[in-house]
Amino acid sequence: MNSSASPFGDRPPRTRAIGRVNASLKRRYAAERRFRFLGAAAVALGLLFVGVLFTDIVGKGYTAFQQTYIQLPIYFDAEVIDPSGERDPDTLRRANYIQLARDALRAEFPEAQGRQERRELYGLLSIGAAQQLAERVQAHPDRIGTTEPVWLLADDDVDMLIKGKIDRHLPESDRRVKDQTLAWIEALEAKGAIEKHFNTLFFTNGTSREPELAGIAGAMAGSFYTLLLTLIFSFPIAVATALYLEEFAPKNRWTDLIEVNINNLAAVPSIVFGLLGLAVFINFFGVPRSTPLVGALVLTLMTLPTIIIASRAALKSVPPSIREAALGVGASSLQTQLHHVLPLALPGMLTGTIIGMAQALGETAPLLMIGMIAFIVDIPGGATDSATVLPVQIFLWADSPERGFVERTSAAIMVLLGFLIVMNLTAVMLRKKFERRW
Template sequence: MNKPALETTPLMRRNTVDIVRASLKRRYARERRFRLLGATAVILGLIFVALLFADIILKGYTAFQQTYVRLPVTLDAEAIDPEGTRSQEVIADADYMELIRNALYQLFPEVTDRRERRLLTSMISVGAPQLVRKHVLAHPEQIGTTQELWILAGADIDMLIKGHIDRRLPESERRVKDQMLSWISRLEAEGRVAKRFNTLFFTNSTSREPELAGIAGALMGSFYTLLLTLILSFPIGVGAAVYLEEFASRNRWNDLIEVNINNLAAVPSIVFGLLGLAVFIGFFGVPRSTPLVGALVLTLMTLPTIIIASRAALKSVPPSIREAALGVGASPLQTQFHHVLPLAMPGMLTGTIIGMAQALGETAPLLMIGMIAFIVDIPHGFTDMATVLPVQIYLWADSPERGFVERTSAAIMVLLAFLFAMNLAAVLLRRRFERRW
């Protein structure tokens, strides 16, 4: 016998609807809480990033200005070019610090004590004579005249003018003496103190004096290192990706290679530094602290990123492109070079730029191969001693002087600007050339 169907009463239907509605309310409430947590996490992340950038900018923007003092410097012909030959060698050998001292003594004739005169001279940077020498070499016709020249101030005076040293503090708690404060106040009242754009930050290499320290050497070192890294890593990475994706047969050896490439992308960068130290420097004898050995190490580090991105770009090309090319008689190699690679190149370039941006910001592997050395000269080739911008930031951050604090933050701002530009270029390249199938 068939059992009678279970009858549903209106009360039972109401109970079922209420249960479903209550369940929906709970699910919707959980979804709202999840969305709220996600939005909160994003907002907190943005706030922390904004605070970090604000801290860097507030500490570093003052480094783009430098304090100068205007002095009436007498370019004495007897001191600069006594024979009147206007020889570049003779002019370059003159004692320009003595000329700057005489200009200071002329402005402050009441300062006669030897100790006070030494204190007065300390307001001027030790690099000021080189700048005056450069000016005289560029304008030899001014020899024998008195010129109002802007002389580079010392680091302490620069920090005082920028407000990093509080004038209201007792003399024992600041580096600038009361007597120096009175001299500076007098020069300010006469309009002889000004902050000017700090061109030295972009034209000088590193220095032990904060007011003379610049990033030109580190920028050129980074340029040569990244250029050689690009020359080495791009063709090798693209070639490996094309072989593994298009030509390699599926066997356990190729599978092992693919697994190792994916694992290498997650290896800490300092391991590549140790590898470069042991292999390139220890075994092959490549000169340390040069863009050449730095590029070799960074090439090993960026290759997995470029290979993975290039393989993804090749996979994005529809199989119909390959089939059509092969169908009209193109060889497999012609298919790749004439049809597949041009379509995959935007993705490959994007991955390469991201890899180069990663290499630009690396410090640990370069520390291992000796690019932490104090190098004053600006490199002019791949085998010259050099450092790079991240390592320069690391060196300045270790200095306790206040002048290097602002230069550290300013160098970070320059590095971030390059990283943003490279990532923006990657995005624009992808949007400009990417095809959607």
């Protein structure tokens, strides 16, 4: 028998070709199934990693939306608050309110006699308790001379203990809270004088060196002013540039060079824009450092390529028949673009703009270069006030050794992710609502 004979015998050529194709089908189908499996596995693995990341962030940060308070009967002593009895606002504002809280603690635990014991006892309360009492008295001066129970802000170590971040069953040498302090806390717990309330300070306060007083209001205000100015600067320039390049610019070497540079700028590392802003806007033009204004100028440079590319794609999606019909009824080229093409392309432009703004919201590196890393306690009241932004605030808190800042870092990340999700969902909804299929 001939060893080189065909496995299909002496079939006709057409039959042998069909046989070879059929024989390879199983192999090709198996390869396709492997490819699909690998693709599905890659997607599942990516979703798993994202899920683990989100679970870790939420697990560490959800407790920051609650804060521990201690209830004490506060005697608003007139001799401490307003010895003259004139109820002068300046006198009421400068009173020694922390003394009232400390007097209430000593009355609650009279056994604390030594200086060291009293210092530890006073450490149950945050330094923000004085501001709480001051605000109550200034709002209602008739409280002076009366006694009423007040929920006062607890120190961050007490807060961590109540939330279970500090294991109270560990030996004293292995935890931050001493046995005597733990005994006082447990005595207050037994009386129902310690509770966790919703942490409004996290959304109304600026940053602070004390974790229990630190909030994101200043960073959110800075992000708002920065993004608002970025939108005002970038959107008109990007739309005008896209309209010119797509509809009016002659196709020559210069316009090709401009288009290539715009595409390349979209891939430039963001920190380069920060260096450019530092050298040009701050050092050359003298724009105030650490302000939303200079931050918006830098982010405008960074987001312009993204918005221009999206706007050009939206203009290309408008059918040529729209332009031809407008020109056919006597409209000029400018009227055709402004009255017919631009309104139809605007939904796609807005989608690209929102994506660009979401990218700008999450940027940190360029803003670090222009000084928006400064420790800003006050909430900015305008675009020229010193400010920081939410990503930079997260960066600062992440570098803090205090345990209380860990949960606030994760909580701020949750807020930032929430804004990004809302912005991307808005872009998707705009595209779905206004998109036209030609």
